[in-house]
Amino acid sequence: MMNNNFFSFQYHALKPLARWGLGSVIGGAILSLIPGFWRHFGLQAISWGAIDWLLAVAGRRxxxxxxxDLALGDIDENEAHxxxxRLRNILLINAGLxxxxxxxxxxxxxQAGERTDRRGMGAGILVQGLFLLLFDSILAAEIQRRWIPPSP
Known part of the structure; x- marks a missing residue:
């Protein structure tokens, strides 16, 4: 069993991103079978979901x-800090993006007007962006609270 350290926290904290990514790919694949709005919403879900899933899997590994390494003493708490x-800073930049x-x-x-395909694409981007804003912001705040001591 791993000690409770930042890296074990990070491993578990990325699980929701992996689940969201996989769910987006599966849900997007189903929605992409429906013409118009839902097809393009689904294609966005597939694309964003695949990237989210890959990032989460790589980050968890x-x-x-x-x-x-930390449990074995190959790295120390300073490196974990x-x-x-670094991860908090990346998450804050990502929240801006x-x-x-x-x-x-x-x-x-x-801008889509009557083009349902463009509205679906826009809605797909909006939904993915909203999830990522929540995920990145909440995780950055949690890292700040648990792992970064206040400055004197």
Whole structure:
């Protein structure tokens, strides 16, 4: 059993992203069979979901290896602290990008007019961006709370 360290936390914290990604791929594949709006919504879900799933799987694998290194003493708590700060910073940058995705989805919906395919694409981007904003923001806040001590 792994010690409770940042890397084991990271391993478990990325599980919802993996589940969202896999669910998006499966749900998107089903929706892509329906013409018009839902087809293009589904294609966005497949694309974004595959990327989310791959990032989560890779991140979980790396976290598991680092957790083992920490437990064996091959790396120390200072490196774990630095990794926590790096991940928090990446998540905060991603949250900013997520706002751009949300805005892009809304813009596409507004510009689509009668084109249901474009509205579906915009709605698909909007939904993925909203999930990622919530995920990235909540995880960054949790890392800040649990792993990064307040500055003096």
């Amino acid at each position: 790396q976290a598991l290896l680092k957790a083992e 630095a990794a926590a700060e 997520d706002l751009l995705y949300i805005g892009s989805g809304l813009w596409l919906i507004r």
